[in-house]
Amino acid sequence: MSLIMLSSPHAHGGDSIRLMMFTVVLALLPAAAVSIYLFGWLAFLLIVSCMLSALLTEAVCLKMMKRPLSTLLDNSAALTGLFLALTLPATTPWWMAVLGSVFAIILGKQVYGGLGHNIFNPALSARVILLISFPLSMTTWIMPMSSAAPALNLFDFSTCATIFFHGTNALLTSSHLSLDAITMASPLGHIKTEATLGVPIADALNAYDYSYLDAFLGFEAGSIGETSALALFIGGIFLLARHSITWHIPFAYIGTVLLLAAIFNQVAPDQFATPMFHLFAGGLILCAFFMATDPVSSPVTPVGQIVFGVGCGVITWSIRSFGGYPEGAMFSVLLMNCAVPLIDHYFRPRVYGHHVDDQDMGKS
Amino acid sequence: MESMNGLIYALASLGAFALCAGIVLAIAQKIFHIEGDPMIDNVDALLPQTQCGQCGYPGCKPYATAVAGGEAEVNHCVPGGERTMLQIADLMGVEPKELEQEASAPMLAFVREDECIGCTLCIKACPVDAIIGAPKQYHTIIADHCTGCTLCVEPCPVDCIDMLVKPELIEHWAWPLPDTKRSQLGHERREQHAGHA
Amino acid sequence: MPAMLRTLAQKLGLMAHTFPGGIHLDMHKLSAAAPIEDAGISPVLILPMKQHIGVPCTSMVKIGDKVLRGQKIAKSEGYLSVPVHASTSGRIVKIEEHAIAHPSGMGMPSIFIEADGDDNRDESLEPITDWRNVDPTILRERARMCGLAGLGGAVFPTFIKLVQDRRFPIETVILNGIECEPYLTTDHRLMVEQASEILDGMAIIMHMVGSSAGIIAIEDNKTDAAESMQEALTNKDGMDGVHIEVLPTRYPQGSEKQLIYTLTGREVPAGKLPMHIGVLCQNVGTTKALRDAVILGQTLTERIVTISGDALPRPANLNVRIGTPIRSLFARQGLEDFSNIQVVHGGPMMGERLRHPDIPVVKSTSGILALSQQAINAAHTVENPCIRCGHCSEACPASLVPNLLADLCRSDQLEKAEDYQLFDCIECGACSYVCPSNIPLVHYFRYGKGQISLARREQVFAEASRQRSEGRDTRIERENAEKAARRSRVRKTHAPKPAAEPTTEAAASTDTGSTTHPDTKPTPEEKS
Structure with missing residues (x-):
């Protein structure tokens, strides 16, 4: 019999960090599958290299900090790698992917003291570091396999390996293709560029040959994991059903973006895109269901989570509509991450028996 | 010339602000004056x-x-x-310093009454009036009032005062920190911080 | 269902009130179908002096005394206290410290009775069959004399609650038959087998507090108990204001405050009692014991104990004499080897894990469990970092934020922890149960609460010491001033009147005398 003094309860539900992280990995599988369908070997190489390098970096960090290597099994580093891969453009070269993973694990997580102590979502902070450091690579979108006449066959391994290991330019020199022939702007990027030229949004989208169905299914340019709203919805609903996340953050976040978009689109349809466009464009759904709900860097309390979601929504929509960047989902989540301690402090639930004003206490 | 004007305005407005703040502080000091330290x-x-x-x-x-x-x-x-x-x-608002001496377990003074000669020296020594008795009569220590300071031990001419370890009551027992690595780690860090700073 | 939608629905009246948070447990009610058996009388019974919340009792017997069953052997020493009674007839063999179910492992002074096997009852208490015409204060005294304390596990002296206060009339009496802890089935079996007696007890309670409305709360995993109670209720006269509520099973529904909210939609304000909102809540076991105390004149000498657990060959519900060593009960149910077995006193969620099975059954023993290591699930030995998933906040029935609170307790930020309402934690364990990082949250809260109470006690003591010290300083100052004044007077009047000198001397000597009589009240120990 154990002599360790142990407090009740003497039972445990059996949930663990490992299971929770694994559930999220499972939920990302549809999006990962779609990314491979759209971007072929490029997506596969990215996902594998990001996950492996994240795990390796974590292992080195644990070793250096003299912590047990068994912590690797909690799946959090693998998840960070997968997250990062899904937010990258398909043409990201290997070294950039590896650098991003190293950033994510070291600067995003371990310098704060490891899992549970980071202020920012590790994958997102690495993605933003990459965006700022390599703006051109991070905004070059290759045409997905579904496009009418893809100039490249992304299911051809050697083509993909050339892009992945030697860069897009190496492929262009060897295949005599021009960059414009294999890349296209993302819908958000397109309307942002056209808006600076004064073109109304509807016309810009017509010229782009935009369709809501394509955007919903994912047949458009963008980061490998964020294009398919359908796949992400499936994963999000899985997470909600498995009780890994609660509805508060994704609903508040997406709801706020939709509401703002609807109001402004009614007032000035030429300058502000429709709610549906906002919903399916860019990384909104990926961020709302997977990034903003990262437990470590989001508020704990339900009301706090709603405040957090609304904040993310306002910032995302504002950056998309007024900012210099075409997409603001990642920035908004990172900005709201900063506010989490404050939100947690001020939006605690009312404790049982406190501030019960509307009750009569006995009879006088 | 214009820049000169700007400078003067800036200086004048800052000076006026400083004056106002000074007056407010002076008044506040008078109103919220506290006697003693x-x-x-x-x-x-x-x-x-x-x-x-x-x-x-x-x-x-x-x-x-x-x-x-x-x-x-x-x-x-x-x-x-x-x-x-x-x-x-x-x-x-100063840095913590390492303790010079470890605190011992809480103690309690106890008079062996049959040896007490009733000299009242311990009564005079007790800083919290926890000893009762009259001259030429046995003295007794009120256990609930004794702070365990040991000041009564030395004056006693017949050495009839013992310091006992204060008995631990089950009602006063408190849970220690959980016996997990994390909680111990946090505790060690706190102690280190207190020790080294 | 999301908590906020639920709250909204409740506010709009679309849904019945239920307490926030809560979890669904594997109930493991292994002994649900086992009828209550009598466990017999152990050769030696061990009765700790304190078996309730409050002030300990003092022994009234000497070694060698003969006692009868039900005879008072230790008397209460204060208001919040109830006496202890001999649970069989026999001889007092020793009075010394013995291990009890306490996490500290510390013992408690206990009275050992060697049973004589005759089990003769002390018949000095008159049965009160005509209780409807008896003044409630007399019945209340009966409840106190008989040593009744909450048998659900909290062992709060029962008589304290059974009071009529004009400022706070009791509108609703709640009979708590929830029994939401896994494994435990004592209340369940009692409701199935002795429904009529329980209802008698409830009628006595309602008479005592002057209430005509009552609710019997049962969870929907005990339909047989609900049916049995319903049948008894239909056959009982004069209980028209009472109805049965069958509630969906959720832990910790049986917690008094949570149950009151579920049934009435009202919260017991922090720091107040249920009576302040016109509610009285009693456990079914206590209610049955009250009935026995009033109608049969029997003091509390036995209780129903569930003996269960996945490592026990024969789970059962036993009617056990208080003071019976639990090792003998385990042996009766076929368990003698305790290697690799964890013994828990009470339920797995709120009970105490024991270091050894050598403790007696006391009034709070609702169950004793023998659990295998797997059942305990290696809980809380490897604590992982908090990933702030918020499952603990979702599970908390008091709407606290357990992970923040645990952080504050761990880092000794106790003032802030109090600010975050640490003391509203009911220690139900729901947060620790769901924590994916295996953080022993309840343990941290207990640590925090203990440290705060310790600091408070020290502060009160320090304040008293400071006042005594200051009192002594002013007295010494006054004496010195008087001495100085006297000296100067002596110096001034070189030839004083001969009679004046002794008077001052006498005054001075009485003054010095007061040094030996400090301004503390003299105690009986003072020898004269």
């Missing part, structure tokens, strides 16, 4: 009031006065232990 009472409130004199001062209040006046270090209170030291350091 509140710091002494604040430090005194943190001390365990054993009046044992182990800090080198004749009692808790004198030590509080010395600490508040900056004449004494914050780590001299032995019975208060680390907690008291940290609290005083926090209140005074």
Whole structure:
């Protein structure tokens, strides 16, 4: 019999960090599958290299900090790698992917003291570091396999390996293709560029040959994991059903973006895109269901989570509509991450028996 | 010339602001004036009031006065232990210092009554009036009032006062920190911080 | 269902009130179908002096005394206290410290009775069959005399609650038959087998507090108990204001405050009692014991104990004499080897894990469990970092934020922890149960609460010491001033009147005499 003094309860539900992280990995599988369908070997190489390098970096960090290597099994580093891969453009070269993973694990997580102590979502902070450091690579979108006449066959391994290991330019020199022939702007990027030229949004989208169905299914340019709203919805609903996340953050976040978009689109349809466009464009759904709900860097309390979601929504929509960047989902989540301690402090639930004003206490 | 004007305006407005702030502060000082040094009472409130004199001062209040006046270090209170030291350091806004002496378990004085000669010397020595008795009569220590300061032991001419370890009551038992690595780690770090700083 | 939608629905009246948070447990009610058996009388019974919340009792017997069953052997020493009674007839063999179910492992002074096997009852208490015409204060005294304390596990002296206060009339009496802890089935079996007696007890309670409305709360995993109670209720006269509520099973529904909210939609304000909102809540076991005390004149000498657990060959519900060593009960149910077995006193969620099975059954023993290591699930030995998933906040029935609170307790930020309402934690364990990082949250809260109470106690003591010290200083100052004054007077009047000198001397000597009589009240120990 154990002599360790142990407090009740003497039972445990059996949930663990490992299971929770694994559930999220499972939920990302549809999006990962779609990314491979759209971007072929490029997506596969990215996902594998990001996950492996994240795990390796974590292992080195644990070793250096003299912590047990068994912590690797909690799946959090693998998840960070997968997250990062899904937010990258398909043409990201290997070294950039590896650098991003190293950033994510070291600067995003371990310098704060490891899992549970980071202020920012590790994958997102690495993605933003990459965006700022390599703006051109991070905004070059290759045409997905579904496009009418893809100039490249992304299911051809050697083509993909050339892009992945030697860069897009190496492929262009060897295949005599021009960059414009294999890349296209993302819908958000397109309307942002056209808006600076004064073109109304509807016309810009017509010229782009935009369709809501394509955007919903994912047949458009963008980061490998964020294009398919359908796949992400499936994963999000899985997470909600498995009780890994609660509805508060994704609903508040997406709801706020939709509401703002609807109001402004009614007032000035030429300058502000429709709610549906906002919903399916860019990384909104990926961020709302997977990034903003990262437990470590989001508020704990339900009301706090709603405040957090609304904040993310306002910032995302504002950056998309007024900012210099075409997409603001990642920035908004990172900005709201900063506010989490404050939100947690001020939006605690009312404790049982406190501030019960509307009750009569006995009879006088 | 214009830049000269700007400079003058800036200086004048800043000066006016400083003047206003000065007046407000002066008035506030008059209104919220506090008699005496509140710091002494604040430090005194943190001390365990054993009046044992182990800090080198004749009692808790004198030590509080010395600490508040900056004449004494914050780590001299032995019975208060680390907690008291940290609290005083926090209140005074100074770095914590390592304790000079470990606090012992709480003690209790006990008079072996059949040996007591009723000299009243211990009664005079007790700083908290925890000993009762009259000349030529047995003395008794009120256990609930004794702070365990040991000041009564030395004056006793027949050495009939023992210091006993205060019995631990099951009602006063408190849960220790969980026996997990994480909680111990946090605790060690706190102690290290207190020790090295 | 999301908590906020639920709250909204409740506010709009679309849904019945239920307490926030809560979890669904594997109930493991292994002994649900086992009828209550009598466990017999152990050769030696061990009765700790304190078996309730409050002030300990003092022994009234000496070694060698003969006692009868039900005879008072330790008397209460204060208001919040109830006496202890001999649970069989026999001889007092020793009075010494013995291990009890306490996490500290510390013992408690206990009275050992060697049973004589005759089990003769002390018949000095008159049965009160005509209780409807008896003044409630007399019945209340009966409840106190009989040593009744909450048998659900909290052992709060029962008589304290059974009071009529004009400012706070009791509108609703709640009979708590929830029994939401896994494994435990004592209340369940009692409701199935002795429904009529329980209802008698409830009628007595309602008479005592002057209430005509009552609710019997049962969870929907005990339909047989609900049916049995319903049948008894239909056959009982004069209980028209009472109805049965079958509630969906959720832990910790049986917690008094949570149950009151579920049934009435009202919260017991922090720091107040249920009576302040006109509610009285009693456990079914206590209610049955009250009935026995009033109608049969029997003091509390036995209780129903569930003996269960996945490592026990024969789970059962036993009617056990208080003071029976639990090792003998385990042996009766076929368990003698305790290697690799964890023994828990009470339920797995709120009970105490024991270091050894050598403790007696006391009034709070609702169950004793022998659990295998797997059942305990290696809980809380490897603590992982908090990933702030918020499952603990979702599970908390008091709407606290357990992960923040645990952080504050761990880092000794106790003032802030109090600010975050640490003391509203009911220690139900729901947060620790769901924590994916295996953080022993309840343990941290207990640590925090203990440290705060310790600091408070020290502060009160320090304040008293400071006042005594200051009193002594002013007295010494006054004496010195008087001495100085006297000296100067002596110096001034070189030739005083001969009579004046002794008077001052006498006054002075009485003054010095007062040194030996400090301004503390003299105690009886003072020898004269």
